[in-house]
Amino acid sequence: MDTLIVVESHCGNTWRIAEAIASSIPDATVMRVDDAPHIIDPRVTTLIVGAPTHAFTLSTADSRESARQRTTSGAKESRQSGFHPSRTGLREWIDSASIPQGTRVAAFDTCVKGVGPLFGRAAKKANKLLAKKGIHASATETFWVTGDDHLHDGELDRAAVWATAFSKS
Template identity: 40%
Template sequence: METLIVYESLWGNTRQVAEEVARGAREGSDALTLCAVADAPSSLTPSLTLLVIGAPTHAFSLPTPSSRAEARSEGAASSHTPGIREWLAGLTVKTPPPTVAAFDTRQGRSFLVGSAAKSIARAAKRRALIVSETADFVVTSREGPLEQGELERAFAWGRALTAPR
């Protein structure tokens, strides 16, 4: 199984989750690549089996150029441009398409917060990708840290994504 994990992280929380998902997924992957969206390939190879995509939730959805600029003005360490939203819109998908799993980081567990993972899933489906599942990981505030137990949950989710079925 060849796995690619692409993430967008402004405060570092989504990066931490992506790293733990990768650590868990390594056990079931023959080849695994973890990269920030700025370093992600613009085309998916036919050998890719699993694509995991993660981003923070901004204003109920994926970050936009204006929400990234706002985060930067408030001290965010990173400002991926383009972000996951733009990367997915320009992505070239080759046949057969990989299975996609999406995750986000967000404040709180309420559905009122919105979900970047669900936005990723909708955007992936528009690109004719098959979405297998989504996951939300909770941060205590915009800057973080992640709630206790979330990194362990990310590791377990990554392991489950690549476990033999």
């Protein structure tokens, strides 16, 4: 495994983006944030973290509870494909993770188009938490969902293109 993708997702959209990213990077593994190791194996040369934007930042226990109570059509679609919602969050995972210096890192998030980036987004907060550990992300991207939790058309393709560009940079 060269690339580890650690993803938090409650309705499945961020998970689907992570899978699209993995499909474009050789030897990439996607792990739910609940299952991801807290000590990153030095053989992992690239770490990509992804999370949905909640209240303009990374999720908290309260916002995850709100997400759990949503029964959107987007969530139902994702669950049909075997997706399981995260119980924990990327914020907590980054706080506890031991990431070797020199690991290449990128962060992405999902946001509702038009609202999310105005005041803040999950990937920016992830970058701040990583920076506190001396880890500086070399790429950051946002992928768009609709207000009822569907990915906008073309976002899976855009994720694949972004991943290819990042892996070759």
